[in-house]
Every structure is written in structure tokens, then in C-alpha cells.
Amino acid sequence: MSIARPARRIAVLISGTGSNMLALLDACARGDVAGEVVTVISDQPQAAGLSKAAARGVPVEAIPYEPGESRHDHDLRLRRAIEQRGADLVVLAGYMRILDVQFVQHFADRMLNIHPSLLPRHKGLHTHRRVLEAGDLVHGASVHYVTPELDGGPCVLQGYLAVRAGDDAESLRLAVHRIEHVIYPRVVGWAASGRLTILDGLPTLDGVPLQQPLREEFARS
Ligand code: GRF
Numbered sequence: 493m494s495i496a497r498p499a500r501r502i503a504v505l506i507s508g509t510g511s512n513m514l515a516l517l518d519a520c521a522r523g524d525v526a527g528e529v530v531t532v533i534s535d536q537p538q539a540a541g542l543s544k545a546a547a548r549g550v551p552v553e554a555i556p557y558e559p560g561e562s563r564h565d566h567d568l569r570l571r572r573a574i575e576q577r578g579a580d581l582v583v584l585a586g587y588m589r590i591l592d593v594q595f596v597q598h599f600a601d602r603m604l605n606i607h608p609s610l611l612p613r614h615k616g617l618h619t620h621r622r623v624l625e626a627g628d629l630v631h632g633a634s635v636h637y638v639t640p641e642l643d644g645g646p647c648v649l650q651g652y653l654a655v656r657a658g659d660d661a662e663s664l665r666l667a668v669h670r671i672e673h674v675i676y677p678r679v680v681g682w683a684a685s686g687r688l689t690i691l692d693g694l695p696t697l698d699g700v701p702l703q704q705p706l707r708e709e710f711a712r713s
Contacts, residue, residue, distance in 0.1 A: 498686035499581035499602060500527040503574045506534050510541020511669060512585035512606060512676050517548055519677035527684030531577040533570065535589050551577065567592035571599075581683055584638065585676070593640045601690040603638040604683065606676045608668050610634060610650055615643035620664040623655060631655050631664055633672045634705065635679040637690055647705035648688065648695045651675045653712055671710050 502520075504513045513532055519525040532545035537554035546552045553573055557566050574582060584605040596603070609619040611634040614626075623631045632652030639645035651671035655664065682688035687698050694701040 497689075498526070499683050501530045501577070501579045502527050502581045502583055502680065502684065503577060503579035504529055504532045504545075504583045504585050505570075505587035506532060506539055506541040506585050507536050507588040508539055508541060508586045510539065510544055510585065512672055513541050513583075514544060514548075515673035516583065516585070516677050516680055517545070517550065519681065525677055525681040525684050527581070527680070530579050531574070533573055535566075535587070541586075563590070563592045564594065567595035571595055574599075581680070582638075583676075583680055590642065591638070596638055596640050599638070601637065604648075604676075604679060605636055605638050605643070605645070606672050607634050607636065607643050608665070608672070610652055611636060611643060611647055618661075620661040620668065623664060624659065624661060629655055631668060632710070633668050633675060635675055636705075637695060646690070646693065646695050646702075648679050648682075648697070648702065649675050649706045649708070651708050651710050653710045656712065667710075667712060670713070674710075675708070 506513050517529055520527060520529060529550050532550050532552045534542050534554050535556055537556055542552045542554060555570050555573060580602060582599050582603040610632045614622050630652045632650055634647050634650045636647040637645040653667055682697060689696050
């Protein structure tokens with residue numbers, strides 16, 4: 493059985509409210525994640541999540557795009573900020589910018605994302621509306637490694653629930669968020685403790701390659 497190197501110093505990238513970031517901070521505080529969030533960085537200086545993280549005593553930083561700045565140059569600044577904090581795991585939690593390919597390659601196998609759909613269905617934006625339009629009977633969230641293909645990296649864990657007749661995009665958003673707050677800290681915890689890595693392109697948990705993502709059903713509240 494191969495055990496990965498633990499990734500205990502975590503950088504979280506956000507653009508908005510940061511509820512997944514807060515769920516991760518809570519999980520670290522409870523001891524469920526054997527790691528520490530060493531920085532929260534946003535491309536949006538006004539992101540609500542930044543002040544929430546600062547209120548918890550986490551170092552925060554806003555790294556907005558400068559006028560005319562290329563993605564490559566911006567993401568190089570982002571990389572330096574992450575490295576200055578000594579982070580060994582990058583957690584995307586509602587970071588709404590597409591990342592430069594070289595940035596992604598630099599953090600290959602060390603960067604996770606959460607996406608509000610059951611990938612590979614509904615990559616991209618407006619997933620809840622698209623689930624309803626498609627008449628899907630199940631919906632959920634996916635935690636995956638980040639590769640240059642948008643929302644296309646190998647999935648580790650998916651949480652799913654039944655779509656109800658009366659659902660609208662907002663009820664699905666709320667229900668899926670509840671799933672996210674459970675499954676994302678769990679996967680980050682696996683990475684932090686060294687149980688999860690990527691071997692030969694496949695997420696590998698406790699030495700067992702995941703040919704398919706792990707899946708967990710969630711009840712509707
Ligand atoms: C989540 O729905 C996540 O799946 C997506 O962005 C949203 C971030 O929400 N990537 P929050 O800022 O964590 O509340």
C-alpha cells in the first residue's frame with residue numbers, strides 16, 4: 493500500500509461568500525482535518541469570505557487583476573503568494589477565475605476543486621438551472637483534482653440527492669451546498685493526512701486507485 497505525503501498547509505482560493513472555506517476552517521478546528529489553512533486569497537478584494545476568514549485569525553490576501561494584466565502574470569503573483577505561506581495544498585472554493593495552464597501544471601496533484609454538479613455532467617456555470625432544464629432526477633456536488641481541462645480533472649468523491657418535483661434553482665443550490673460542506677472537508681482531510689494522492693493519473697485513497705469517484709447519497713432535509 494502506498495501512502496502519499498501529507499499536505500498539511502492549505503491555501504484556499506475564493507471569490508465570494510466562502511461558505512466552503514468556512515466549513516473547512518470548522519473541520520480543522522474540530523480536528524477532523526489534520527491541517528491548517530495558512531492563507532485565504534481572493535481575486536475579489538470585497539469578497540465576503542475574506543473578512544470572515546480574517547475574523548477567524550487566518551491570514552488573508554486580495555490579489556485582484558491589475559488593469560491589462562495577463563492571466564499568466566496574475567497567476568504568477570498568485571503562485572508566489574501561495575508559496576510564501578509555505579502551502580502544499582491548494583483548495584479552490586468558489587474561485588471564479590479560470591487559472592493559467594502553467595499555474596495548474598505547477599500545482600498538479602496538489603490542487604482540489606469542488607463543483608456543484610455530478611461531473612462529468614454540467615461542467616461550467618448555472619448547474620442547478622441546467623439540472624432542472626435537463627430533467628435530471630439526481631443532482632449533487634463533486635470534489636476533483638484540478639487539471640487544465642475546466643471541471644475535467646479526476647473526481648474523488650461525489651455527494652448526490654434526489655431532485656424533487658417542486659425544486660427550483662435556489663432550493664437545489666441550498667441542498668447542494670449542504671452536501672459540499674460535508675464532502676469537501678472530508679476530501680481535504682484525506683489529502684492532509686496523506687491518505688489521498690494521485691498515482692498514474694488516478695486518485696488513490698489508502699493505496700487503492702479510484703477507477704470511479706466514491707459516491708454518497710444524502711437525504712433531503
Ligand atoms: C460552490 O457552489 C462551489 O461548488 C462552487 O462555487 C460555490 C462556492 O460557494 N465552485 P461558497 O463561496 O463556498 O459559498
